[in-house]
Amino acid sequence: MQRKITVLDTTLRDGEQVPGAKLNIQEKLRIARQLKTLQVDIIEAGFPISSQGDFEAVRHIAREIVDGPAITALARAVKADIDAVYESIKEAQQPLIHIVLGVSNSHIENKLRKSKEEIMELGIEAVKYAKKLLPDVQYSTEDATRADFEYLWKTIEAAIKAGATIINVPDTVGYAVPEEFGELIRKINYRMKNINDSVLLSVHCHNDTGLATANTLAAVKNGADKIECTLNGIGERAGNAALEEVVVGIKLRSGYYGAYTNIVTKEIKNTSTLVSNLMGLEVQVNKAVTGDNAFAHSSGIHQDGLLKDRSTYEILRPEDVGVESMELILTARSGRHAFKSAVSQFLREPLPETDFEQLFASFLKLADRKKEVYNHDVYHLVEAHFAARKESPCVSSQNLYELVNLQVISNDLFPSASIKLKYGNQFHMGSAVGDGPIDALYQAINNIVALDAELLEYKISSISKGNEALGRVHLKINHQGMIHSGKAVDTDIIKASAEAYLNALNQVLLENWKKENKAALP
Structure with a gap:
């Protein structure tokens, strides 16, 4: 007993x-x-x-x-x-x-x-x-x-x-x-x-x-x-x-x-x-159970095992403690299996081996340069690969948002932000005034993106001895009730904040597209 x-x-x-x-x-x-x-x-x-x-x-x-x-x-x-x-x-x-x-x-x-x-x-x-x-x-x-x-x-x-x-x-x-x-x-x-x-x-x-x-x-x-x-x-x-x-x-x-x-x-x-x-006490990222990286995996060996069977490297399921899902972080150490899983989000049919190897080589070059590769990066790799051949039979029809430019003004009276985003072949611009520069920035993005997003958590922290900033956000799409996370690294804290928010929104778009096209996916 x-x-x-x-x-x-x-x-x-x-x-x-x-x-x-x-x-x-x-x-x-x-x-x-x-x-x-x-x-x-x-x-x-x-x-x-x-x-x-x-x-x-x-x-x-x-x-x-x-x-x-x-x-x-x-x-x-x-x-x-x-x-x-x-x-x-x-x-x-x-x-x-x-x-x-x-x-x-x-x-x-x-x-x-x-x-x-x-x-x-x-x-x-x-x-x-x-x-x-x-x-x-x-x-x-x-x-x-x-x-x-x-x-x-x-x-x-x-x-x-x-x-x-x-x-x-x-x-x-x-x-x-x-x-x-x-x-x-x-x-x-x-x-x-x-x-x-x-x-x-x-x-x-x-x-x-x-x-x-x-x-x-x-x-x-x-x-x-x-x-x-x-x-x-x-x-x-x-x-x-x-x-x-x-x-x-x-x-x-x-x-x-x-x-x-x-x-x-x-x-x-x-x-x-x-x-x-x-x-005001930040949880260390590698803290057991509640740290941001507690269920994040970047090693290629670990990612391969997880994609085959989660129990190989997860004795505790993230959803059991209220975390939405595990996170596969693509880096230069990620193997082919992890990259193929990320690419498959954007495909309607299996990718030919020759195309995959070319994409994987492009990914490794990007990963060496960016350290961490996000969903929108993979999307643009796939898009560019087929666009160069003037064909796109495999690529999903779901466009993602990409940051083109931004301007943020911080003051005591009217903190404001203006932003330019690319969505497919279209460019969109938006502006907003907020309670602070980041609030204004996120409102400007929301004015462009047709999603009812509510910011639940925002963090910005220094990495690489202060040369780079890591932005992290958790947001909820109100009509869905699901929580989505995004992060980004940049030497500019404002840009890192914007990229993290867009990464989370792009994840929402991908999830919606996959639900709508479930029957068409391989």
Whole structure:
């Protein structure tokens, strides 16, 4: 029988401790609503004693988030802290008081500066006081992985007898290694279940040495009932265990862990993107599960295997975590199979081998020059190949948009953009005024392109030591509801932004054409 693992998300408390990631009340509420949709079991909404603003944010979340997660907030083992937590969460349907107190010699001697007996008594009194206010109390043994085990156990035992319903064992500074941490949790779990098997055993791992996910999963394997995580692994210093990594790990190997969670994994990408955008913390492109390149493949060997059978290099399907699809990025390393798959989008009948080899040679030259080759590049390669022979029996009738020229003016009054696009043999020009230069640019494109496109996400980042810019967009065609992505690289950030947007729109046109001509395709 598989165990249900309780998931506490602390993005709004530990995650918000990242410098520069401060959120206002409305932003916290947006994230809390999405965490409810994600179906986390507990939301740690903040640290109410820290400021009036944080107190109000926690209280708003406790009032609004109903028929969903339990709501908790953090308190030190101090009466004023516990009162602040209680007052902020008491209106929640499932309120939980979370108390933290250090147990390692480092914390006791250097931070708390009291004897071990005095610290233990502080913890016991704090739990007893909180228990008078609410039935559910979590007690966290801060820096547990550097504590003397017997003292740690005495603290846990005392907290349970005082009324704690959850015992949390944090790896506060990322000191643990998976094998050692797993053994620690196994020993604690064995003893706890002999005292009171209704008390949950929880873990909270930090990522200082990159082992937070591994340590959390080791804890689950060894009996932990509850995990504490953040979206995208954000948090103090190097961050926390990433919710998406731990949850996907459990789901992928549920037989090994003998466990499951209630997380709606298809909402992971949406939640990750919301947190990233509101906090202004960009997700690294190679980040597991939620990074932009998590399902992108550029190696020719990998692309060949994927095109034959996705399971060769994808143990996790992108759609399972809310990503629209895998992405095959054409580069000079891409093989014939990947290029043939890209070319086939534009063909009504199989391409003769001689033509394919000529096109592939042209593609390699282009890839050496451009580094990454996009759909519209492949389209123009095919078009040019047959146009030179004044024939086009194989090429699709779907034209794509190509950037010819643009001009963007940025100022405080009327940011504006003018753009010239090529569509087949026709040229189109458009202009627009927007809230900023990029908004004006995209509105100018929308004025030309007959698609009801809504921009969902826009990113521009520097690559190649600042010489080149990478533009990325995610947009939705409103009448279809599908999300499409595009990216482009250029030394000009405005041009990279325009090309990325056009790449996404061209992908929409291709998808529409393929649906309309499904019977005619080989």
